[in-house]
Amino acid sequence: MEFRTRFAPSPTGFMHLGGLRTALYEYLLARKNGGKFILRIEDTDQERFVEGATQVIYDTLRDCGINWDEGPDIGGDYGPYIQSERKDLYLPYAKQLVESGHAYYCFCTKEELDQRRQAAEARGETFKYDKHCLRLSKEEIAEKLAAGTPYVIRMNAPTEGTSSYHDMVFGDMTFPNSDTMDDMVLIKQDGMPTYNFANVIDDHLMHISHVIRGMEYLSSTPRYNFLYNAFGWEIPQYIHLPTVMRDATHKLSKRDGDAYYSDFIEKGYLKEALINYLALVGWNPGDEREFFTLGELEEVFDVSRLNKSPGIFDIDKLTWFNAEYIRKLPFDAYLEMVTPWFDKALAGKNIDYKRLAELMQSRTEVFGRVPDMVRFLAEMPEYDLDLYNNKKMKTNPEVAAESLALVRPVLEGIGDWNETAIHDTVMSAIAESGKKNGAVLWPLRIAISGLASTPGGAFEIAYLLGKNETMRRLDLSMEKLRNNA
RNA sequence: GGCCCCGUGGUCAAGAGGCCUAAGACAUCGCCCUUUCACGGCGGUAACUCGGGUUCGAAUCCCGACGGGGUCACCA
Numbered sequence: 001m002e003f004r005t006r007f008a009p010s011p012t013g014f015m016h017l018g019g020l021r022t023a024l025y026e027y028l029l030a031r032k033n034g035g036k037f038i039l040r041i042e043d044t045d046q047e048r049f050v051e052g053a054t055q056v057i058y059d060t061l062r063d064c065g066i067n068w069d070e071g072p073d074i075g076g077d078y079g080p081y082i083q084s085e086r087k088d089l090y091l092p093y094a095k096q097l098v099e100s101g102h103a104y105y106c107f108c109t110k111e112e113l114d115q116r117r118q119a120a121e122a123r124g125e126t127f128k129y130d131k132h133c134l135r136l137s138k139e140e141i142a143e144k145l146a147a148g149t150p151y152v153i154r155m156n157a158p159t160e161g162t163s164s165y166h167d168m169v170f171g172d173m174t175f176p177n178s179d180t181m182d183d184m185v186l187i188k189q190d191g192m193p194t195y196n197f198a199n200v201i202d203d204h205l206m207h208i209s210h211v212i213r214g215m216e217y218l219s220s221t222p223r224y225n226f227l228y229n230a231f232g233w234e235i236p237q238y239i240h241l242p243t244v245m246r247d248a249t250h251k252l253s254k255r256d257g258d259a260y261y262s263d264f265i266e267k268g269y270l271k272e273a274l275i276n277y278l279a280l281v282g283w284n285p286g287d288e289r290e291f292f293t294l295g296e297l298e299e300v301f302d303v304s305r306l307n308k309s310p311g312i313f314d315i316d317k318l319t320w321f322n323a324e325y326i327r328k329l330p331f332d333a334y335l336e337m338v339t340p341w342f343d344k345a346l347a348g349k350n351i352d353y354k355r356l357a358e359l360m361q362s363r364t365e366v367f368g369r370v371p372d373m374v375r376f377l378a379e380m381p382e383y384d385l386d387l388y389n390n391k392k393m394k395t396n397p398e399v400a401a402e403s404l405a406l407v408r409p410v411l412e413g414i415g416d417w418n419e420t421a422i423h424d425t426v427m428s429a430i431a432e433s434g435k436k437n438g439a440v441l442w443p444l445r446i447a448i449s450g451l452a453s454t455p456g457g458a459f460e461i462a463y464l465l466g467k468n469e470t471m472r473r474l475d476l477s478m479e480k481l482r483n484n485a
Numbered sequence: 486g487g488c489c490c491c492g493u494g495g496u497c498a499a500g501a502g503g504c505c506u507a508a509g510a511c512a513u514c515g516c517c518c519u520u521u522c523a524c525g526g527c528g529g530u531a532a533c534u535c536g537g538g539u540u541c542g543a544a545u546c547c548c549g550a551c552g553g554g555g556u557c558a559c560c561a
Contacts, residue, residue, distance in 0.1 A: 008561090009561090010560085010561050012561085042561065043561095044560095044561080106559095110559065113558090113559085117558090124486075125486090126486075126487065126557060127557085128557080152559055154559095170489095170490070170491095173489080173490090174489095175488070175489070176487095176488070178487095178488090179487055179488040179489085179557085180488065180489080180556090180557085182557075184558085184559095185558080185559045187559085188559040189559055190559080192559090194558090194559070194560085194561090195560070195561045196561090199561090214555090215489095215490070215491090215554090215555070216554095216555055216556070217555095217556090218489065218490065218555070218556080219488070219489050219490085219555075219556050219557080220556070220557090240490090242490090242491080242554095243554070243555075245554085248553065248554090249553065249554080251554085251555095277497095280497070280498090280510095281497070282497095284497085284498060284499080286499080287499090287509095288499085288508085288509055288510080290509090290510065290511095307497095307498085308490075308491060309490090309491050309492065309554095310490095310491070310553085310554065310555095311496090311497065311498090312496060312497075313496095313497095314495095314496045314497060314511070314512085316496075316511060316512055317496070317497065317510080317511045317512080318511095319511090320510085320511055320512085321511090323523095323524095327524075359523095360523095361524095362523055362524045362525095363522070363523045363524080364523095365523095390521085393520075393521085436520095437520055438519095438520055438521090439520095440520080441520035441521085442520060442521065444520080445520070445521060446521085449521090451521085451522090452521070452522085453521050453522035453523085454521065454522065455521095455522070455523075456521090456522085457519090457520045457521060457522090458520060458521085459520080
């Protein structure tokens, strides 16, 4: 059997991480089995049309390396791959179902339906379409049709019995028809098919073998199967995926600003880290490996290792993955990637980016946090004298004043301002003085950085700052200490 | 509310009746390294939702309760 999977998003503007994960698994299943991965755009809801949204889908998938074998932009044997371009194809199928008694015309207006729905709710009941129009005679239907009365086509669902199917993740599922089935609309008043209908038609026409989708479709699957059966078509394999949650009680929501692929890229997450982490929410390889490239995932992915329970999207773990990926980056690649982030805080300053990058690589968890970490190099922060108090380093403002007084002339005397010279000169001066390293180096670092923690120590920072700026900051800090005394 | 799904530490998760005195990872805490922070190394805290069964034996099977989620549109 040929494996054919599809990603069928509706273009709403952004790529949701839950959707991305679904696409990933669909892609992986196809690749793992030497099959095809198809991209299909489901834009049957014209009210929701968003300009440029399909482009976002293309860009995100390509960016991640999730390449499709058939799709709107590259074609394929079963196109077109955009539902709005296939709109005329669905009505005949619906009519075929009307002929066979599996569907029927309905002339109830939306307003009437809303009224009845509200009335039902007022009575505390769940509204279900009552097959009102199924009772219409052939003549009545012909008459209304001839008069141009607006209509929809509804599925004639069974009201009794049960429906069962097998899901590759959740196992055997059985639903009572009375609770699950309803006469859902197949063709809308505007002539467009509903998602439910188009989905079945297209999946069949495109020979999709495995349908992978969110578990919110678990209970509506019997309705799709009813359609497949009505047409006499083969039902695809189903793989329903557990939801990706924000926390125990909320889905990753589009509103939280933390659900879109683009949000994370803008914050400075690496797509490789994102894909790697996403693959692991709801799936695991069965051994203890956690790091996977897309190519490796293509080899090890296995549907049987998919989980049933919802997984919470853990930003901390993602961040850890991201930091690991950043640390593993070849230095040159890191330097290139971090440069624009340095620019955000240091543009125009004469800073040795290469040396800074060396200091920053092991400290970078997310690129977006870089500017705040290095901004002190551009501008001396205001700081509190209390920073000089450090028990372990045995320093306080008084000790600091002495240490700085010791070190100032030493630094002043350095002609060739490089890290080694700064280090050696200062270290020997400390040794001569008999002071503890920490008692001198801690205050020095504070005096020129104004921060309790910095990427690199006193020597690195002094070097990066340059002699003039180092001396300037040192003098300022010494004065600050004097004023306090 | 009806129907359906899920339920191992804070999070991801291994586990498919004895190998469980329950892995591993993230987070957290402590120690070491160290001129701070980070990296790295070592170690600690921390879980089978509850109650009944079945069985010589249950995290694993069954039933129930509880908790959480999903779904009930001319949205997808």
